[in-house]
Amino acid sequence: MAYYKRKKIWKLKDHKVTSEIFYNTRRDFLKKIGVGSIFLSSASLISRPAFSSLYPPAVNKSYLINRPLTVESLATTYTNFYEFGSNKNIWRRASKLKTEPWSITIDGLVNNPLVIDVNDLIKKLGGIEERVYRFRCVEAWSMTVPWAGFSLNKILSLVEPKTNAKFLKFETFYNPDIAPGQKQQWYPWPYQEGVTIEEAKNELSFLATGIYGKQLPNQNGAPLRLVLPWKYGFKSIKSIVKISFLSERPIGMWEKLAPKEYGFWANVNPNIPHPRWSQKTEEQLGIEGRIPTIIYNGYEEQVSYLYKGLEKKLQDNLFR
Ligand code: MTE
Numbered sequence: 121m122a123y124y125k126r127k128k129i130w131k132l133k134d135h136k137v138t139s140e141i142f143y144n145t146r147r148d149f150l151k152k153i154g155v156g157s158i159f160l161s162s163a164s165l166i167s168r169p170a171f172s173s174l175y176p177p178a179v180n181k182s183y184l185i186n187r188p189l190t191v192e193s194l195a196t197t198y199t200n201f202y203e204f205g206s207n208k209n210i211w212r213r214a215s216k217l218k219t220e221p222w223s224i225t226i227d228g229l230v231n232n233p234l235v236i237d238v239n240d241l242i243k244k245l246g247g248i249e250e251r252v253y254r255f256r257c258v259e260a261w262s263m264t265v266p267w268a269g270f271s272l273n274k275i276l277s278l279v280e281p282k283t284n285a286k287f288l289k290f291e292t293f294y295n296p297d298i299a300p301g302q303k304q305q306w307y308p309w310p311y312q313e314g315v316t317i318e319e320a321k322n323e324l325s326f327l328a329t330g331i332y333g334k335q336l337p338n339q340n341g342a343p344l345r346l347v348l349p350w351k352y353g354f355k356s357i358k359s360i361v362k363i364s365f366l367s368e369r370p371i372g373m374w375e376k377l378a379p380k381e382y383g384f385w386a387n388v389n390p391n392i393p394h395p396r397w398s399q400k401t402e403e404q405l406g407i408e409g410r411i412p413t414i415i416y417n418g419y420e421e422q423v424s425y426l427y428k429g430l431e432k433k434l435q436d437n438l439f440r
Contacts, residue, residue: 121200121257121258121259121354121374121381121382174242174247174248174268174329174330175268175330175333175334175335176250176268176330176333176334177247177248177249177250177268177330177333178249178250179249179250179251179252179266180249180250180251183251183252183253184252185252185253185254185264185418187254187264187404188264188404188407189252189264189265189266190263190264190265190404190405190406191405191406192331192332194263194405194406195263195265195331195332195340195405196211196331196332196337196339196340197209197211197339198405199211199214199339199340200257200353200354201214201301201339201341201358202301202307202311203292203293203299203301203302203309203311203359204299204300204301204339205300205301206301210339211337211338211339213300214337214338214339215338216298216299217293217298217299217338217342217359218298219338219342219343219359220343221237221239222237222238222343222344222361223235223236223237223238223361224236224237224238224241224344224360224361224362224363225361225362225363226275226278226279226362226363226364226365227362227363227364227365228285228289228364228365228366229281229282229284229285229365229366229367230279230280230281230282230285230365231279231280231281231282232278232279232280233279234278234279238329238343238344241344242270242329244278245270245274245275245278246270246274247270248268248269248270248329248330249268249269249270250266250267250268250330250333251266251267251269251326252264252265252266252267253265253267253324253326253347253349254349254417254418254419255347255349255353255356255417256349256352256353256388256402256413256417257352257353257354258352258353258354258382258386258394258399260397260398260399260401260402260403260413261402261403261404261405262402262403262404262405262413263404263405264404265331265332266331266332266333267326267328267330267331267347268328268329268330268331268333268334268335269326269327269328269329269330269344269347270326270327270329271323271325271326271327272320272321272325272326272327272346273320273321273322273323273325275327275363276317276320276321279365281317281365282365284367285317285365285366285367286316286317286366286367286368286369287314287315287316287317287365287366287367287368287369287370288314288315288316288317288320288363288364288365288366288370289312289313289314289362289363289364289366289370290312290313290314290346290357290360290362290363291310291311291312291357291360291361291362291363291364292310292311292312292357292358292359292360292361293310293359293361294309294310296309306377307373307377308373308376308377309373310361310373311357311358311373312357312370312371312372312373313346313354313355313356313357313370313372313373314366314369314370314371314372314384315348315355316426317365318426319348319423319426322422322423322426323422324348324349324350324419324422324423325346325347325348326346326347326348326349327344327345327346327347327360328340328341328344328345328346328347329342329343329344338359340358341356341357341358341359341360342359343359344359344360345357345358345359345360346360349417349419350387350388350416350417350418350419350422350423351385351386351387351388351417352382352386352387352388354372354374354382354386355372355386369384371384372384380395381394381395381396385427385430387416387423387427388413388414388415388416388417389415389416390412390413390414390415391415399413400412400413401413
């Protein structure tokens with residue numbers, strides 16, 4: 121991953137930031153008249169067809185935040201999905217991914233291992249909700265988007281981790297025939313990421329199935345992706361096929377490639393620079409100028425208890 125300096129794709133005239141008020145008003149209006157899909161951007165047209173009756177889900181008002189929402193057409197076309205290429209403009213290519221049907225395996229140190237279709241999983245967990253989260257990429261750009269989905273903790277209640285389960289490992293699909301990036305052998309595919317079980321239980325840990333009141337388009341990680349808003353974006357793994365409960369710490373794909381640059385914790389922290397660039401500020405997609413980056417991306421109150429006693433290790437960039 122690189123600190124981005126290339127021409128900003130949002131410097132196009134029609135990219136204006138959507139204010140939260142406008143977004144919510146438009147959303148309520150569309151819900152009332154039942155035509156949520158007529159406002160689809162061209163990039164969103166390749167979202168999944170089934171289960172659309174769940175959208176837009178009810179907004180969880182506990183997570184509304186004081187930042188302008190990123191305009192939808194930016195958040196859905198400026199994406200990182202290395203399976204489809206290493207540039208940001210892969211959204212058309214990602215449409216090759218067939219996300220229906222989609223099976224998820226949940227295994228390892230749990231009492232109730234499971235292989236389940238993603239739609240059945242959503243049903244079993246009682247549906248979805250919407251949460252607006254800040255999202256900060258390690259490359260120093262950020263966005264603010266309304267995700268739809270459910271808390272990761274619901275999965276824990278379903279499968280019942282055993283007492284020796286200390287970590288969760290997440291895995292993306294592996295299919296080089298449709299994902300040309302996976303033909304590049306120097307990446308240790310499939311994409312993997314992990315969290316501690318305590319992090320997984322945190323109220324903010326979220327599995328997203330949708331964005332902007334609609335199903336996720338492929339390029340944003342359909343049909344199911346992780347969202348950990350206090351961590352750098354690379355932890356938020358897309359298109360998950362497997363979740364394993366382990367006693368040992370898993371090693372993510374980026375950590376395997378460059379352990380000094382992309383560590384396990386990867387908590388947003390303006391005081392710990394990336395070895396190749398500062399993390400003090402960020403540029404919000406579609407908005408001119410930079411803003412200061414906030415510790416834990418503004419979620420200190422909710423997550424700092426997870427890292428008590430680990431401050432020195434985090435400061436030294438030792439991610440174990
Ligand atoms: N998940 C997979 N499977 N492959 C990826 O390349 N990129 C990560 C993360 N999840 C990535 C992934 C990175 S670096 C970021 S910043 C976020 O996805 C970007 O999410 P977005 O494209 O929806 O903004």
